[in-house]
Amino acid sequence: MVVVRKMPGDSDDALIRKFSRKVINEGILQEAKRRAFYLKPSLARKQKIQDARRAKKIWS
Secondary structure, eight states, rough: OOOOOOOTOOHHHHHHHHHHHHHHHHHHHHHHHHHHSOHHHHHHHHHHHHHHHHHHHHOO
16 A cells, blocks of 8 residues: 655645655556456466566566
8 A cells, every 4th residue: 555645845746746656666557457357377377488588688
């Protein structure tokens, strides 16, 4: 759960920016998109392998 507290001198826009940053950093949006549709276990495994290959290619 994301909690953003208002500090003295923070505007409403600053609170929205802080909230958005926290949501992105915690991966909440990615998780929601991933869960939006059912993914068969076989396709999930294939996706995981592709992601690992992509990550390895980037880091190499």
